[in-house]
Amino acid sequence: MGGEESKLKEKKKAETCKVIASIDFGTRYTGYAFMFRSKASNVEIYKPQRTDMKREHTCIMLIKKSTGKFEFVSFGTKAMDKFIEMEKEGNDDFFFFRLFKTDIMLAKEKEKSLFVKDYQGREVDAQVVFSYVYGFVQSKTLDFLKKSVKEGERLQDDDILWVITIPATWGLMYRDFIRKAAEKSYHNIEIVLEPEAASMYIRNKPMVCSFNGKKIEPFKNGQCYILVDIGAGTTDICTHKVLPDGNLIEICSSSGINEGGEQVNKTFFNELKTLFTEEVMDKFKHENMRFYKLEKEFEDIKHKFKTDTDNAFVLILDEKLLNIFHETTGRKFEIPSTFSEKLELKNSDHMHMKPKFMASLFDHIISTISSKICEQICETENAGHTISCIILSGGLSESDYVYESISKTLTDSSGVKVPIILSPNARNAVVEGALQMGHNPKGIAGRRSPYTYGFY
Numbered sequence: 001m002g003g004e005e006s007k008l009k010e011k012k013k014a015e016t017c018k019v020i021a022s023i024d025f026g027t028r029y030t031g032y033a034f035m036f037r038s039k040a041s042n043v044e045i046y047k048p049q050r051t052d053m054k055r056e057h058t059c060i061m062l063i064k065k066s067t068g069k070f071e072f073v074s075f076g077t078k079a080m081d082k083f084i085e086m087e088k089e090g091n092d093d094f095f096f097f098r099l100f101k102t103d104i105m106l107a108k109e110k111e112k113s114l115f116v117k118d119y120q121g122r123e124v125d126a127q128v129v130f131s132y133v134y135g136f137v138q139s140k141t142l143d144f145l146k147k148s149v150k151e152g153e154r155l156q157d158d159d160i161l162w163v164i165t166i167p168a169t170w171g172l173m174y175r176d177f178i179r180k181a182a183e184k185s186y187h188n189i190e191i192v193l194e195p196e197a198a199s200m201y202i203r204n205k206p207m208v209c210s211f212n213g214k215k216i217e218p219f220k221n222g223q224c225y226i227l228v229d230i231g232a233g234t235t236d237i238c239t240h241k242v243l244p245d246g247n248l249i250e251i252c253s254s255s256g257i258n259e260g261g262e263q264v265n266k267t268f269f270n271e272l273k274t275l276f277t278e279e280v281m282d283k284f285k286h287e288n289m290r291f292y293k294l295e296k297e298f299e300d301i302k303h304k305f306k307t308d309t310d311n312a313f314v315l316i317l318d319e320k321l322l323n324i325f326h327e328t329t330g331r332k333f334e335i336p337s338t339f340s341e342k343l344e345l346k347n348s349d350h351m352h353m354k355p356k357f358m359a360s361l362f363d364h365i366i367s368t369i370s371s372k373i374c375e376q377i378c379e380t381e382n383a384g385h386t387i388s389c390i391i392l393s394g395g396l397s398e399s400d401y402v403y404e405s406i407s408k409t410l411t412d413s414s415g416v417k418v419p420i421i422l423s424p425n426a427r428n429a430v431v432e433g434a435l436q437m438g439h440n441p442k443g444i445a446g447r448r449s450p451y452t453y454g455f456y
Helices: 002-015 037-042 077-089 126-148 172-183 194-202 261-276 278-285 288-304 319-329 355-382 400-413 426-439
Strands: 019-025 029-036 059-064 070-075 094-098 114-117 123-125 160-166 188-193 224-230 235-242 248-257 313-316 343-346 350-353 387-393 420-422 444-446
Touching: 019 126, 019 194, 019 426, 029 037, 029 126, 029 426, 059 077, 059 126, 070 077, 070 126, 077 094, 077 288, 114 126, 123 126, 126 160, 126 172, 160 172, 160 194, 160 426, 172 188, 188 194, 188 426, 194 224, 194 235, 194 248, 194 387, 194 426, 194 444, 224 355, 235 355, 248 355, 261 278, 261 288, 261 355, 278 288, 278 319, 288 313, 288 319, 355 387, 355 400, 387 400, 387 426, 400 420
Parallel strands: 019 160, 160 188, 224 387, 248 444, 387 420
Antiparallel strands: 019 029, 059 070, 059 094, 114 123, 224 235, 235 248, 313 350, 343 350
8 A cells, every 4th residue: 555655656756857858769769858747738848859859879988987886987979989080099098889779788697787888889787878868868968958048047856757758669677677777866767658749749639641742630539540650670560549628548558670771771781791791890890980970871871772773872981991802802893783773983992882772671570560460450459449540659750761661562562551651750759759758657558568658
C-alpha cells in the first residue's frame, strides 16, 4: 500500500510541474525541447540547443581520472571537435562514444550489466555514459531557462517533468536501465514510447499526402491510422484509434525492428569492404577522423538520393584509403568488373555511384519496413478496424527515396489502398509529441499489452 501511495504522490507532483521537458535520445542525433505547462495551449516550445531545432549529434566525450572514475568533457558537436584535437595528441585517458544507443549489450546474462564501447572498443558501464548525457541536457535546459526566459529565473530541477522517449523494441530491462540512469539527474521522470509520442504530435494536425497531393484533415472520432517512426537505429510502429474526446486508444500492440538509417550505412560500408577488402577497410577505420569524414559525406548523399534521378552521386575517395589499398595489395585501386553497372571511377579518386547502386543500399530496409507495415495492417483488419492512412515520421522518412519506395511497395506490391503520408516536421515529431504526452498523460487512453505502455 505504501508503495502505491508513494507512486500516486509522485504522479500528482509530476502533473503540477511548471515545466515539461522532453528528450529524444536518438542513435545518431539527440533532440530536446521544453514548454511551460501554463502555456501548453499555445504550444509555445522553447528549444535550448538552437532556435531552428537542429539536433545535437549523439556523441559524448568522457575522461578517466587516476581514481578510475569518469568525468564529463563535452557532448554533441563540441565532443566531436574535442575528439579531433585529442586524436592528434593521442591521449588514451579520453573516451569518445558515438552511435552507442544501439550498442548496448549484455556483459554477462547473470549480472544483467549493460555496456557500451568507445571508439577504441573499450567497454564502459552504459549507465555512466547515459547518465552524463541526461546530466548535460539538464544543465543546458536549466541554463537556458535562467538566462533567456523570465519565468525561469527561480526554477529548479524539481520544477521540471522530464519526458524521455525510448524505442518500442526495448523491453523492461532497458526501460529500468534508462530510468536508473536518468534518476541521477532528474527528480520527475516519465518514459514514453517513441511511436506513441509521434502519434500524439500528429493526431490533431492537417497533412498532405506527398505522393498524390491529397489533403488529410485532422483525425476525427473513430478514425484509425498506423504511424511508422523510422529513425537511425530502429523503426517503430503503432496503430491508434481516435476517441470522442480526442484521445487515442491502441488497436495493436506497438512493435518495431532494430533497423533504420544505420542499416543503409552498414550496407554501404560492406560494399566498400568488397571493393577494397576487409583488411584495408579495418586499417582505414583506425584513421578515425578520415573514416568519419567519409561516413558523413555518404550520409549527406544518402538523404539526397531520389527515385527519379538519373545522375550518379560522386564520392571523393580519401587519399589515405587509396594508399592503404596500394600498400596492402600492391595494386592501384580500380572498380571490379562485377560493379561496372553500378560504379565508375574517374580521375583515380572520384567514385561515381549510379542510381542502381544507391537503390541497392536501401533494398533490405525498404523490404523489411514494408513487410512490418503489412503485418500491422493485417492485424488491424483482423481486429475489425479500417485504416484511414499510414503516416511516416522520423529522420529517415524525410528521405524522398525512402518515402516514395515504401509508398510504391505498399501500393503496387501489397495492394494497400489508403494514403501514405509524411508527418509534418517528421524528424522532430517524437520530441514535440513527448511534450504533449507529459502535459496530457491520458492522451493514450488504452493499450493492448502491459509490455507496450507509453508511460513507465
